[in-house]
Amino acid sequence: MAVMQREYGRRTLLREIRKAGRIPRIELSGLTGISRATVTTITAEFLSDGLVEEVSRDEGEPDSRRGRPRVDLKIRGAAHLVVGVKISHHKLSLVLLDFEGEQLATEECDLSRPVSSPEELAAEIRQAVSRLAGHIGREPGDISGIGIGIAGIVEANDGFVHWSPSLSARNVELGGLLTGMLGVPCFIDNDANLVAVAEHTFGLGRDHSDFLVVTIESGVGLGMVIGGALYRGTRGCGAEFGHTKVQLNGALCRCGQRGCLEAYVADYALLREATLVSGQDAHADPAKRVENLLDAARAGDATARSIVDRAGQIFAMGLANLVNIFDPELIILAGEQMQFDHLYSDAVIDTMRKSIVQVDKAPPEVVVHKWGDLMWARGAAAYALDKVSEMALERLDEHAA
Amino acid sequence: MAVMQREYGRRTLLREIRKAGRIPRIELSGLTGISRATVTTITAEFLSDGLVEEVSRDEGEPDSRRGRPRVDLKIRGAAHLVVGVKISHHKLSLVLLDFEGEQLATEECDLSRPVSSPEELAAEIRQAVSRLAGHIGREPGDISGIGIGIAGIVEANDGFVHWSPSLSARNVELGGLLTGMLGVPCFIDNDANLVAVAEHTFGLGRDHSDFLVVTIESGVGLGMVIGGALYRGTRGCGAEFGHTKVQLNGALCRCGQRGCLEAYVADYALLREATLVSGQDAHADPAKRVENLLDAARAGDATARSIVDRAGQIFAMGLANLVNIFDPELIILAGEQMQFDHLYSDAVIDTMRKSIVQVDKAPPEVVVHKWGDLMWARGAAAYALDKVSEMALERLDEHAA
Numbered sequence: 125m126a127v128m129q130r131e132y133g134r135r136t137l138l139r140e141i142r143k144a145g146r147i148p149r150i151e152l153s154g155l156t157g158i159s160r161a162t163v164t165t166i167t168a169e170f171l172s173d174g175l176v177e178e179v180s181r182d183e184g185e186p187d188s189r190r191g192r193p194r195v196d197l198k199i200r201g202a203a204h205l206v207v208g209v210k211i212s213h214h215k216l217s218l219v220l221l222d223f224e225g226e227q228l229a230t231e232e233c234d235l236s237r238p239v240s241s242p243e244e245l246a247a248e249i250r251q252a253v254s255r256l257a258g259h260i261g262r263e264p265g266d267i268s269g270i271g272i273g274i275a276g277i278v279e280a281n282d283g284f285v286h287w288s289p290s291l292s293a294r295n296v297e298l299g300g301l302l303t304g305m306l307g308v309p310c311f312i313d314n315d316a317n318l319v320a321v322a323e324h325t326f327g328l329g330r331d332h333s334d335f336l337v338v339t340i341e342s343g344v345g346l347g348m349v350i351g352g353a354l355y356r357g358t359r360g361c362g363a364e365f366g367h368t369k370v371q372l373n374g375a376l377c378r379c380g381q382r383g384c385l386e387a388y389v390a391d392y393a394l395l396r397e398a399t400l401v402s403g404q405d406a407h408a409d410p411a412k413r414v415e416n417l418l419d420a421a422r423a424g425d426a427t428a429r430s431i432v433d434r435a436g437q438i439f440a441m442g443l444a445n446l447v448n449i450f451d452p453e454l455i456i457l458a459g460e461q462m463q464f465d466h467l468y469s470d471a472v473i474d475t476m477r478k479s480i481v482q483v484d485k486a487p488p489e490v491v492v493h494k495w496g497d498l499m500w501a502r503g504a505a506a507y508a509l510d511k512v513s514e515m516a517l518e519r520l521d522e523h524a525a
Numbered sequence: 526m527a528v529m530q531r532e533y534g535r536r537t538l539l540r541e542i543r544k545a546g547r548i549p550r551i552e553l554s555g556l557t558g559i560s561r562a563t564v565t566t567i568t569a570e571f572l573s574d575g576l577v578e579e580v581s582r583d584e585g586e587p588d589s590r591r592g593r594p595r596v597d598l599k600i601r602g603a604a605h606l607v608v609g610v611k612i613s614h615h616k617l618s619l620v621l622l623d624f625e626g627e628q629l630a631t632e633e634c635d636l637s638r639p640v641s642s643p644e645e646l647a648a649e650i651r652q653a654v655s656r657l658a659g660h661i662g663r664e665p666g667d668i669s670g671i672g673i674g675i676a677g678i679v680e681a682n683d684g685f686v687h688w689s690p691s692l693s694a695r696n697v698e699l700g701g702l703l704t705g706m707l708g709v710p711c712f713i714d715n716d717a718n719l720v721a722v723a724e725h726t727f728g729l730g731r732d733h734s735d736f737l738v739v740t741i742e743s744g745v746g747l748g749m750v751i752g753g754a755l756y757r758g759t760r761g762c763g764a765e766f767g768h769t770k771v772q773l774n775g776a777l778c779r780c781g782q783r784g785c786l787e788a789y790v791a792d793y794a795l796l797r798e799a800t801l802v803s804g805q806d807a808h809a810d811p812a813k814r815v816e817n818l819l820d821a822a823r824a825g826d827a828t829a830r831s832i833v834d835r836a837g838q839i840f841a842m843g844l845a846n847l848v849n850i851f852d853p854e855l856i857i858l859a860g861e862q863m864q865f866d867h868l869y870s871d872a873v874i875d876t877m878r879k880s881i882v883q884v885d886k887a888p889p890e891v892v893v894h895k896w897g898d899l900m901w902a903r904g905a906a907a908y909a910l911d912k913v914s915e916m917a918l919e920r921l922d923e924h925a926a
Contacts, residue, residue, distance in 0.1 A: 129530075277884055286884035295885055334759050346850070350751055357852025358735050358889070364849040364882050369842045371772060372835075381880060383842070434773075441770045441784070448765040449747070449850065451758025479782060481765050483678055483687035484696055488759070 130166070130524060133158050134517050137166050141176055142225075142513075146196040148181075167197060169520055174203050175223070175513075199224045204268040204512050207253055208505025210315060210497050211274045211290050213238050213342055216248065217497035218256045220267075221505045223512070225326070229259035230498055239289070242296045246305045253306060267308045269515070271508030273315035273500055274298070275343060279360030280313040286361065289343070311511045315339070315500060317354055317363065319458050320347025321510075322503030324354075328456050328493055335454040336446055338365065340464045344386055344442075348450070366390075368445065370438050388438040389467060394431055401428045418466065436472040443472075444479035447488055457492045468492045531567070531925060534559050535918050538567050542577055543626075543914075547597040549582075568598060570921055575604050576624070576914075600625045605669040605913050608654055609906025611716060611898050612675045612691050614639050614743055617649065618898035619657045621668075622906045624913070626727070630660035631899055640690070643697045647706045654707060668709045670916070672909030674716035674901055675699070676744060680761030681714040687762065690744070712912045716740070716901060718755055718764065720859050721748025722911075723904030725755075729857050729894055736855040737847055739766065741865045745787055745843075749851070767791075769846065771839050789839040790868060795832055802829045819867065837873040844873075845880035848889055856891045869893045 136156050141147060144155075149167060153160045170176040177200040201224035210217045212235075220229040233252050240248070249272070253264050276288030283299015285291060291298075302310035313321075320337040323329035329337070333352040339345035346365035348355045356362050366386040367379055374383030375393065387393050391414045398404050398417045402425070405416065420428035443455065457468050466472075473490050480487060537557050542548060550568060554561045571577040578601040602625035611618045613636075621630040634653050641649070650673070654665050677689030684700015686692060692699075703711035714722075721738040724730035730738070734753040740746035747766035749756040757763050767787040768780055775784030776794065788794050792815045799805050799818045803826070806817065821829035844856065858869050867873075878888050 277882060286886070348850075350756065351754075353752075355751065358854045359852050359884070359886050361882060361884055361886075362850065362852035364852070367882050368846040368849050369771075369880060372838055372842055379882070437773055441773055445769040445846065446850070448769050449749075449763065449847070451760050451763035451765070453759045479770060481678060481762060481768050481780070483760070483762055485687070485760050485762075 130162075131517075131521050133162055133166050134169070134520060137163065138170065138175065138513060138517065141170075141197050142199050146179060146198045148194060148196050152197070169524070170197075173516065173520060174200055175516055176200055201226055204516070205257075205262065205266055206505050206508035206512055207256060207267055207270040208318075208501040208503065208508060209249060209252070209270060209272040210318075210500035210504055211235075211245070211249075211272065212497060212500075213290070215497070216252050217501045218252055219498055219501045219505050220256050220260065221502075221509065223509070225506075225509065227502075229256055230501075231256040231259065232497065239292050241292050242298055242301055245290065246298075246302050249302060250306050253308075264306055264308060269508040269512040270302070270306065270308055270310045271318065271504035271506070271511070272298075272302065272310060272312045273318040273504045273507075274312060275315050275341075275345070277361050277364070278312055278314045278317075280311070280317070280356055281360070283310065283312045284360070285312065309511070309515070311507055313356075313504075313507060314345070314347075314363070315504075316345025316347045317356065318347075318503035318507055319345070319500055320349055320354055320503075321506050322499060323347075323456055323458070323493070324349050325506040325509075326502070327499075328491055329454065332453050334450070334452050335456060336450060336452045337456045337458050338443065338446075340389075340457070340459045340467055342391055344389060344439075346446070350450075365442065365446070368442060370441055385438065385442045389435045394435060397431045398428075401425060401431070421466070432466045436466055436469060437475060439467045440472045440475035441479060443476040443490075447476070447480045452488050455488055455490045457490065459494060531563075532918075532922050534563055534567050535570070535921060538564065539571065539576065539914060539918065542571075542598050543600050547580060547599045549595060549597050553598070570925070571598075574917065574921060575601055576917055577601055577604075602627050605917070606658075606663065606667055607906050607909035607913055608657060608668055608671040609719075609902040609904065609909060610650060610653070610671060610673045611719075611901035611905055612636075612646070612650075612673065613898060613901075614691070616898070617653050618902045619653055620899055620902045620906050621657050621661065622903075622910065624669075624910070626907075626910065628903075630657055631902075632657040632660065633898065640693050642693050643699055643702055646691065647699075647703050650703060651707050654709075665707055665709060670909040670913040671703070671707065671709055671711045672719065672905035672907070672912070673699075673703065673711060673713045674719040674905040674908075675713060676716050676742075676746070678762050678765070679713055679715045679718075681712070681718070681757055682761070684711065684713045685761070686713065710912070710916070712908055714757075714905075714908060715746070715748075715764070716905075717746025717748045718757065719748075719904035719908055720746070720901055721750055721755055721904075722907050723900060724748075724857055724859070724894070725750050726907040726910075727903070728900075729892055730855065733854050735851070735853050736857060737851060737853045738857045738859050739844065739847075741790075741858070741860045741868060743792060745790060745840075747847070751851075766843065766847070769843060771842055786839065786843045790836045790843075795836060798832045799829075802826060802832070822867070833867045837867055837870060838876060840868045841873045841876035842880060844877040844891075848877070848881045853889050856889055858891065858893045860895060 201222035203223040218231040277286040337347040344366035346363040367384040369383040371383040375387040377384035377387035421432040602623035604624040619632040678687040738748040745767035747764040770784040772784040776788040778785035778788035822833040
């Protein structure tokens, strides 16, 4: 019991120090219920390991009772460097954070192709990490952990990718491959899960224990925070929203099945019908064609409007199903591209509200949070911070045992 | 911290004693990591409060080392009586358990009408509880807690029923009303949630921490166990599966919305189309008409087959959506009525498997668990056992504080 208590105490105290920013020991004891003596012992371990440091309080408020300056504890930024990587369809976005979460450098670069072999992708990530570290005169070997978000079906615990639109192979031990090639522990998760981690760590989900994050890029993603923790499903295949079925034997999806949500709302789904809209250039590149279609809809073209409206109605129906099943406090619609404004419209959210079970109590709050690829990368870095903290705590547990 | 530890220790130890059936103190310490001294202190409280009792081990295996019989701890059945009530469309089913979970009596009775005012329903429950207690020569006042499962949308923490097909009013403080009328603490929850509790406590979900229970009666219910605990949603409106939408602007549902799963698979949904099947008696009562339709389908009538098959396909699609979102270890299809065999068929489960995201790893296990109304009532009683245990532990916490 004593050992378990100590291990629990270490995790609780490091988490609370991180959450507080700066905090005196005595407050840690009050917050957590852990005795002052134990707080002193554990924080001494943290200080000696360099995970936290002491900082004097503003001299403007001395402790008059004792006549000496009071001291706060804070996470020691220099303790570790972590990197977050977001793999998008066409590019890599990276951020470098210190252990306090301070952003030290960023890097964005185009991928040579949207679908690569695992080895090619790993090589591109290695180069990008190297450039990122170079921005502050460091080496990849100075980094303690790298979090990586990728679209697809990922078993995060094993760094195993069942399938990803970015990879030409299925069943890839991507975590192991990257860890081997970079010489730094690499942690892989589904990209939407890492957006949920980011929202929970430093976004709109900070004060919520049960919320959903829906992401829209070329596919539709879902991250679920339940009881304060990310829920990944038992095979790592959970939170698969884009391939929930919205129509029996419906439209053909890229996944080979019929009736998936994505087969109605993704860009390629819109383009299937766009040929019927007058004045559309069928030879333009897909992104341009989607833009033209949405422009035509905004300009009042009835056919274009019909295509876009149906996508919104189907999206609302999918959201309503999530609300009926989860009854979350909050749904965060996260994305970066103005392109998907039609799915984030008040009309869509209103349709969703009308499609959930009606009770005399307010429906869940829905907020739209637009952010760029660097914020997705920050989610990946937050995951790396968690993992690196846990590794540091496990070393302390072993030393103490 | 000491107080928190003690409260945590009480809950852990009572749960482990219940789970084990009979267990010596020393094993409790090994299982939980709680020190022998603390186990001795806390179990002494339990013994003095009458929650647990000591029993000698079988004399066939004496403790040769010490030469005296070893002693196990077990839950003391006589400590409390609890009741579980299942409110169905036409009847009440009740079980009376002792604190060990031993079934002491049962009671089933028809409801005077399927939809009642809260006061009428409460009066019928009161009479039934009184008869139930009478079977073993006891009074309702001897009962420590009553768990009640009802279809509809229930906020379990407050005993508040947003809506139920069994009640003529919305927004009913049914828990408070029943507690007042019966003079015994009454705990209300959605009936499918209580089936999930029953499966978790003494059914097929005993060894699982993440599983779903889908129930079929006149409606379709869902109970979700996530991380070892029932997930109810943040407004008590979660796990609403029957009204997830399976088609945009689809068939009209009893709830007033369109395209709900229930509007395709419930008995009334089947009957909407049954008039087109030859030889069907449109004047028979609904249950008889459903039976005739299913008979015709089994006999090979193509129209009847088409109606039943579509219900199965839509049900499979709904199940696949749950799997895509949750990726559970296990799905339990629970129900009592042979009437719904067509939804539990291998063909339906096979269609579900083909409609989930495909990875090279086995899909979740699906098991069919047929049980009667008394098992639903046992789920309600298991909930009452939880609640009564918590009340007893809170009294101990207060005494110690």
